[in-house]
Amino acid sequence: MSRVSTKKYHPFHVTLHWLVALLVVAAFVVGKTMSGLPNDADKLAPLGLHMSIGIFTLVVIIVRIGTRMKLPKPKPATTGSPLLDWIGRVVHYALYLFVILMAVSGTSLAMQAGLVPIVFGGSEMALPADFYDFAARMLHGFIVPVLLLLLLLHVGAAFFHQFALKDNLLARMWYGKHKEME
Ligand code: HEM
Secondary structure (H helix, E strand, O other): OOOEEEOOOOHHHHHHHHHHHHHHHHHHHHHHHHHOOOOOHHHHHHHHHHHHHHHHHHHHHHHHHHHHOOOOOOOOOOOOOHHHHHHHHHHHHHHHHHHHHHHHHHHHHHHHOOHHHHHOOOOOOOOOOOHHHOHHHHHHHHHHHHHHHHHHHHHHHHHHHHHHHOOOHHHHHOOOOOEEEO
């Protein structure tokens, strides 16, 4: 592993962070919008978009986890409170876990409901009448509020650092050149 300590995350890591954030928000908005639609042919396009964004999110987050240990990164941020710092670490790991669970449960639902040939293969078969006939649909829906709560805590913590502690933490997750040797 590199012995270089940085003030900021590596630009590749920064890119993946904001890409995952954008993809999760997009998957959430499209998912919520389409879940209210009847399961007819008009739903194929939003469903295909949602599934594609969700799978891409899974790929990007796996690449992010895979490269996390290899790239130089700044020392863990601190609030001055060991308890808050611990909560921050737990929320970070939980975020990774629940984004992965969201995408894996969605993929399981797609498999159980045979969606791939219908949505991407032009099979012209009808969509299942009700996705709730499949266990993975329940799981996919249950994870949504947990993920939303984790996102709120994560964004809240970032704002707390930025505006209450005024330590300019957000700059670490943006592009720049500052580097120091340990
Ligand atoms: C991080 C990734 C994902 C997020 C944030 C996400 C989010 C959502 C949300 C918010 C809903 C609506 C839930 C509700 O209203 O109860 C939903 C439904 C759904 N998602 Fe995902 N999803 C993701 C990944 C996936 C993937 C990878 C697939 C399939 C390959 C998928 C397939 C579905 C399906 C089939 C539904 C059901 C729509 C319906 O009930 O009409 N999702 N998703």
